Amino acid sequence: MNAVDIRGVNQRYGSMTVLHELELRLGQGEVLGLFGHNGAGKTTSMKLILGLLAPSEGEVWVLGRAPNDPDVRRQLGYLPENVTFYPQLSGRETLRHFARLKGAPTKQVGELLEQVGLAHAADRRVKTYSKGMRQRLGLAQALLGEPRLLLLDEPTVGLDPIATQELYLVIDRLRQRGASIILCSHVLPGVEAHINRAAILARGRLQAVGSLASLRREAGLPARIRASGLQCSKLWLERWRAAGYCVRALGNTGVEVNVPDGLKLELLRQLLGEANPGDIEIQQPSLEDLYRYYMERAGDVRAEEGRA
Amino acid sequence: MNPIWHIARKELSDGLRNRWLLAISVLFALLAVGIAWFGAAASGQLGFTSIPATIASLASLATFLMPLIALLLAYDAIVGEDEGGTLMLLLTYPLGRGQILLGKFLGHGLILALATLIGFGGAMLAIAVLVKDIQLGLLLWAFGRFMLSSTLLGWVFLALAYVLSSKAGEKSTAAGLALGVWFLFVLVFDLALLALLVLSEGRLSPELLPWLLLLNPTDVYRLINLSGFEGGGSAMGVLSLGSDLPLPGAALWLCLLLWAGASLLLAYRVFKRRSV
Numbered sequence: 001m002n003a004v005d006i007r008g009v010n011q012r013y014g015s016m017t018v019l020h021e022l023e024l025r026l027g028q029g030e031v032l033g034l035f036g037h038n039g040a041g042k043t044t045s046m047k048l049i050l051g052l053l054a055p056s057e058g059e060v061w062v063l064g065r066a067p068n069d070p071d072v073r074r075q076l077g078y079l080p081e082n083v084t085f086y087p088q089l090s091g092r093e094t095l096r097h098f099a100r101l102k103g104a105p106t107k108q109v110g111e112l113l114e115q116v117g118l119a120h121a122a123d124r125r126v127k128t129y130s131k132g133m134r135q136r137l138g139l140a141q142a143l144l145g146e147p148r149l150l151l152l153d154e155p156t157v158g159l160d161p162i163a164t165q166e167l168y169l170v171i172d173r174l175r176q177r178g179a180s181i182i183l184c185s186h187v188l189p190g191v192e193a194h195i196n197r198a199a200i201l202a203r204g205r206l207q208a209v210g211s212l213a214s215l216r217r218e219a220g221l222p223a224r225i226r227a228s229g230l231q232c233s234k235l236w237l238e239r240w241r242a243a244g245y246c247v248r249a250l251g252n253t254g255v256e257v258n259v260p261d262g263l264k265l266e267l268l269r270q271l272l273g274e275a276n277p278g279d280i281e282i283q284q285p286s287l288e289d290l291y292r293y294y295m296e297r298a299g300d301v302r303a304e305e306g307r308a
Numbered sequence: 309m310n311p312i313w314h315i316a317r318k319e320l321s322d323g324l325r326n327r328w329l330l331a332i333s334v335l336f337a338l339l340a341v342g343i344a345w346f347g348a349a350a351s352g353q354l355g356f357t358s359i360p361a362t363i364a365s366l367a368s369l370a371t372f373l374m375p376l377i378a379l380l381l382a383y384d385a386i387v388g389e390d391e392g393g394t395l396m397l398l399l400t401y402p403l404g405r406g407q408i409l410l411g412k413f414l415g416h417g418l419i420l421a422l423a424t425l426i427g428f429g430g431a432m433l434a435i436a437v438l439v440k441d442i443q444l445g446l447l448l449w450a451f452g453r454f455m456l457s458s459t460l461l462g463w464v465f466l467a468l469a470y471v472l473s474s475k476a477g478e479k480s481t482a483a484g485l486a487l488g489v490w491f492l493f494v495l496v497f498d499l500a501l502l503a504l505l506v507l508s509e510g511r512l513s514p515e516l517l518p519w520l521l522l523l524n525p526t527d528v529y530r531l532i533n534l535s536g537f538e539g540g541g542s543a544m545g546v547l548s549l550g551s552d553l554p555l556p557g558a559a560l561w562l563c564l565l566l567w568a569g570a571s572l573l574l575a576y577r578v579f580k581r582r583s584v
Contacts, residue, residue, distance in 0.1 A: 050400045070402035078400045083393035100314045
C-alpha cells in the first residue's frame with residue numbers, strides 16, 4: 001500500500017485548469033520533495049492529499065483510504081505554510097488544544113516542545129513568538145500523535161541555518177521510524193541529502209519525478225570539474241576545447257571543464273594520470289541546476305505551444 | 309472526549325481570558341440594578357417600582373444590547389480562524405465542519421448564558437434582598453423568563469453571526485455585515501413595519517400583520533417579555549400588534565428556538581461551501 005496515490009488527477013477552478021494529469025505516488029517510509037514555482041500547483045496537490053479539495057477528475061488515495069477519512073486524518077501531520085495560531089494562547093496551550101482535537105496523548109506535548117527547541121518559551125504567548133518559533137510550533141503540532149504521513153509546506157521558511165539543520169535531522173529520524181513525508185518547497189539548499197525522490201512541478205504539470213541520480217541522468221546536465229595547480233594548463237585548455245568540451249581558464253594554473261555524466265571518469269583518469277594537478281574539485285549538477293533545467297524546459301514547451 | 313466539547317472549551321477559556329465574560333456580566337448587573345432603582349426617575353420617583361415595569365425596561369434595553377454583544381462575540385468565529393491560518397489546519401484534523409461550528413456555538417452560547425445568569429441573576433438577588441415586601445415567586449418567575457429568553461435571543465444572533473462569518477472573506481467585512489444585521493433587526497425592521505401600516509391605510513389584512521412580527525427575533529423576544537403580566541397593556545408601537553396575535557406564549561418560545569436552529573443550519577450550509 002502506498003502512503004499517497006494520486007492517479008490521473010485534473011483539477012479545475014472554474015475554467016482554469018491548475019493540475020493536468022497528475023500521477024504521483026509516495027511509498028511507505030519515503031521522503032519526497034515536491035518543488036515548483038509559485039502557482040505551479042504545489043498547494044493544490046497538498047490540498048488534494050489533505051482532503052480539503054475533491055479532484056475534478058481522477059483519484060486520490062491516502063494510506064489506502066479516501067483522504068477525508070477521520071482515521072487517515074488521525075495518522076496525518078500537516079505543517080501549513082502560514083499559520084499564526086492563536087496569539088493569546090501560550091505554545092503549550094496551543095499544542096494541548098491540538099493534541100486533544102487529534103486524540104493524541106497530551107503528555108506528548110512536553111516532549112515535542114523539547115524536540116523542536118521551544119521548551120524555554122513554552123509558557124509564553126504565541127503573540128510574542130518570532131516567525132521561526134511559530135514555524136517550529138507548527139512542526140511540533142504536525143508531529144502530534146506520531147503520524148504515518150507528514151506534509152510539510154515550506155518548512156524552512158523563517159528558520160536560521162542551524163534550525164534548518166535540526167529540521168532535517170527530525171525528518172531523518174521520522175523516516176527511520178517509517179513515516180512517509182512530503183516536503184513541499186521552492187528549491188532549498190541542502191535538502192538533497194534528506195529526500196529519496198524529487199518531483200518537479202511547473203504550470204500544473206509534473207515535469208519530472210525520480211531520485212536525484214535518475215533525474216541527473218535524464219537531464220544529462222554536465223558535471224563541473226575544476227583542476228588547479230596544473231603546470232601546463234594552456235595545453236589542457238586547448239586539448240579539451242578541441243574535444244568539444246566547454247572549458248575556461250581559472251587563473252594561470254587552473255582549468256574548469258563541464259563534462260557530460262558518462263565521460264566524467266575518463267576525463268578524470270586523463271587528468272590524474274597525465275596532468276598531475278594540485279587539487280581537483282568535482283561538482284555534480286545540484287538540485288537547483290536540475291530545477292532550473294526542468295523549469296526552462298517547461299517554459300520552452302509552453303512557448304512552442306503558444307507558437308503552434 | 310468529543311471534539312465539539314474541545315472546541316467549546318477553547319472558546320469558553322478565551323472568553324474568560326480576554327475578560328469578555330466578566331465585562332458582559334458586570335455590564336448586565338449594573339444596567340439591571342440601575343434600571344430597577346432609577347428606572348422610574350423620569351416620573352419623579354426614585355427606588356424600586358414594580359416587577360413588571362422593571363422587566364419591561366430591562367427587556368427593551370436587552371433588545372438592543374444582547375444582539376450587539378452576540379454579534380461582537382462571534383462575527384470573527386470562522387473568518388478569524390481563516391485569517392490566522394488555523395481554519396485550514398483544523399479542517400485537516402479528524403473533525404467535521406459541523407463539529408467546528410457546533411463547538412463554537414456551544415462555547416459562545418455558554419459565555420452568553422453565564423454572563424446573563426451572573427449579571428441579571430445578581431441583580432435579581434439584590435432586589436430580593438434589598439426590596440421589602442417583594443413577591444419572591446413572581447420575581448423569580450419574571451426574571452427567570454427574562455434571563456432564559458435573553459439567552460435565547462443571544463443564541464439567535466450568535467448563529468446569525470456565524471452565517472456572516474462563514475460568508476465573509478475578511479474580518480472587516482464580517483464586522484460590517486454584523487453591524488448591518490444589528491441595524492436591520494433592531495431598528496429598521498420595526499420602522500419598516502410601521503411605515504407599511506401607515507402607507508397601506510388599513511388595506512392590508514389585519515390578520516396578517518401580527519404574524520409579520522415573527523419575522524424578527526427581537527420582536528418575538530419583546531413579545532415574550534411584555535406579555536404574561538396581568539393587564540400588560542404597556543406595549544407600544546408595533547408591539548401593540550402582538551396583542552392581536554392568536555398565539556399562545558409557548559409558540560413564541562418555539563419561534564425563537566426555531567430562529568436559532570434555522571440560522572445555525574444556514575450557517576452550516578454557508579460554512580460547508582466555504583473553500584479554504
